[in-house]
Amino acid sequence: MEHRVPSVLVAALLVSSSIIGLATAQPPRPGTETNGLTENESATLWSRDSDRYVSQQDYQQQYG
Structure with a gap:
């Protein structure tokens, strides 16, 4: 029984950190990313x- 408490605590922390990470993800503002x-x-x-890849020219025509 003593080993169960740390396992449950670790599992709860893992689940909560995963949910928080997904909930706070936001796309970068245009022009601010430096990823190439x-x-x-x-x-x-x-x-x-x-x-599906769209060429830069097709993207500009569709989205301005």
């Missing part, structure tokens, strides 16, 4: 849609 991705590539990653 184009605006189109960043939007595709953060959109949670299918990761």
Whole structure:
């Protein structure tokens, strides 16, 4: 019984930290990321849609 309390505590901390991390995730503001991705590539990653690649020219035509 003594080993069960730390295991439950560790499991609770793991679950709560995972939920908090997912809840606070926000996409970066345009122009602030320094990861080498184009605006189109960043939007595709953060959109949670299918990761179909769209060329930069097609993206500009569709979204301005």
